[in-house]
Amino acid sequence: MSTSPVRITVTGAAGNIGYSLLFRIASGSMLGDTPVELRLLEIPQAVKAAEGTAMELADGAFPLLRSVDVFDDADAAFDGTSIALLVGSMPRRDGMDRADLLEANGGIFAPQGRAIGEHAADDVRVLVVGNPANTNAAIARAAAPDVPGERFTAMMRLDHNRAIAQLAAKAGVGAGEVSRIHVWGNHSNTQVPDVDHGTIGGVPIRERIADDAWIDGEFTTTVATRGAAVIAARGASSAASAASAAVDHVRDWVLGTPEGDWTTAALPSEGHYGIPEGLVAGVPVISRGGRWEVVQGLELSELTRTRLAATVADLEAERDSVVRLGFVPSTS
Numbered sequence: 001m002s003t004s005p006v007r008i009t010v011t012g013a014a015g016n017i018g019y020s021l022l023f024r025i026a027s028g029s030m031l032g033d034t035p036v037e038l039r040l041l042e043i044p045q046a047v048k049a050a051e052g053t054a055m056e057l058a059d060g061a062f063p064l065l066r067s068v069d070v071f072d073d074a075d076a077a078f079d080g081t082s083i084a085l086l087v088g089s090m091p092r093r094d095g096m097d098r099a100d101l102l103e104a105n106g107g108i109f110a111p112q113g114r115a116i117g118e119h120a121a122d123d124v125r126v127l128v129v130g131n132p133a134n135t136n137a138a139i140a141r142a143a144a145p146d147v148p149g150e151r152f153t154a155m156m157r158l159d160h161n162r163a164i165a166q167l168a169a170k171a172g173v174g175a176g177e178v179s180r181i182h183v184w185g186n187h188s189n190t191q192v193p194d195v196d197h198g199t200i201g202g203v204p205i206r207e208r209i210a211d212d213a214w215i216d217g218e219f220t221t222t223v224a225t226r227g228a229a230v231i232a233a234r235g236a237s238s239a240a241s242a243a244s245a246a247v248d249h250v251r252d253w254v255l256g257t258p259e260g261d262w263t264t265a266a267l268p269s270e271g272h273y274g275i276p277e278g279l280v281a282g283v284p285v286i287s288r289g290g291r292w293e294v295v296q297g298l299e300l301s302e303l304t305r306t307r308l309a310a311t312v313a314d315l316e317a318e319r320d321s322v323v324r325l326g327f328v329p330s331t332s
C-alpha cells in the first residue's frame with residue numbers, strides 16, 4: 001500500500017454529483033489502497049453545505065481519508081493538488097441543450113484553469129465534468145499554458161458506460177461481457193457510439209446483436225440522448241452515474257486500463273482520426289504508466305465517418321462561441 005496521500009480537489013462539492021463522488025473517492029474506489037486528502041471547492045453561498053458534506057465524510061470513518069478541507073478560493077483549493085475534478089457549474093434543466101450552458105459555465109473554467117496552472121502539483125491531472133464538458137476542458141487548458149495540454153480531459157465515460165449498458169441489456173448479458181467500444185466526439189447528442197471493433201463475450205458485436213438497424217438507430221439515439229431522458233424522469237440531471245463514471249475515468253487513467261480492452265476519454269486532439277488539433281474530443285483510449293494513449297489505426301465505417309464529421313462540427317461551433325466570448329484565444 002502506498003503511504004503518501006494523494007491530494008484531490010473536487011469543485012462543486014456541495015452539489016448532487018459531489019455528494020456521490022466524494023464518498024466513492026474516500027472509500028478507495030478511485031485510487032485503490034492509496035490514502036487521499038480531499039479539498040472541496042464551492043462558491044461562498046454553498047460553503048456551509050460543503051462543510052456539512054465534510055462532516056459526513058468524517059463520519060464515514062474511511063481508513064484511507066486523511067483530511068477534508070473546504071474552500072471558496074480556487075488558488076487555495078488547487079494548491080499542491082494532483083487530481084482536479086471540475087464538477088462545479090450549472091446543470092441544464094429540461095428543454096436546454098448542454099451548449100446553452102457555455103456562457104454561464106465558461107466563466108468558471110478559465111479562472112479555475114489559471115489557478116490550476118499556478119498552484120497545482122506538477123503531476124496534476126484534470127477531469128472536467130461540468131457541462132459543456134469538452135469545451136470547458138478546452139477553456140481550462142487554454143488558461144494553464146504551463147501544464148502539459150494532455151492533462152486536461154473531459155468526461156465521456158458516462159456515455160461509454162451507457163453504451164455498454166444498452167448493448168449488454170440487448171444481448172441479455174452482464175456489462176462485463178462488452179469490450180472494445182468507444183464514443184467519438186462531443187458529450188452532446190451528436191456523440192457517436194462506435195461498436196464496430198467491439199465484442200460481446202468474445203463475439204463481434206454486430207454478429208452477436210444481429211440487428212444493424214437497432215445499432216445504427218435506436219441504440220445510438222438512446223445513448224446520445226440518455227442525459228435528457230434522465231432529466232425528464234428524475235427532474236434533475238444524472239448524478240450518481242456521473243460520479244461513478246468520473247471514478248472510472250480517473251481510476252483507469254492512474255492505474256491503467258484492463259489488458260486487451262479500451263475505453264473512452266475526451267482528450268485534446270493531436271489530429272488523430274482527422275479531429276482538428278486542440279478540440280477536446282471523445283476517442284478510444286488505453287492508459288499505460290499513468291498516460292492516456294489514443295488507440296490508433298481503427299477502420300471507420302462510412303456512417304461513422306459521416307457522424308464523426310458532424311460531432312466535430314458541433315465541437316468547432318462550441319469552440320467558436322467561446323473564442324467569441326473571449327474564454328479561449330483564437331489560436332487554441
Ligand SMILES: NC(=O)C1=CN([C@@H]2O[C@H](COP(=O)(O)OP(=O)(O)OC[C@H]3O[C@@H](n4cnc5c(N)ncnc54)[C@H](O)[C@@H]3O)[C@@H](O)[C@H]2O)C=CC1
Pocket residue numbers: 011012013014015016017018041042043046087088089090091092108128129130131132133155156158159187237238239242
Ligand atoms: N460530463 C458528464 O457526463 C456530466 C456532466 N454533468 C454536469 O456536471 C455539472 C454539475 O452537476 P450537478 O452536481 O448535478 O449540479 P448541482 O447544481 O447539483 O451542483 C453544482 C455545484 O457546483 C457549485 N458551483 C457553481 N459554481 C462553482 C464554482 N465557480 N466553483 C465551485 N463550485 C461551483 C454549486 O454551488 C453547486 O453546489 C453540471 O454542469 C452538469 O451538467 C452532469 C452529468 C453528467
Ligand SMILES: O=C([O-])CC(=O)C(=O)O
Pocket residue numbers: 091092098131158226227228230231237238
Ligand atoms: O444531460 C445533462 O445535462 C447531464 C449530462 O451531461 C448527462 O447526463 O449526460
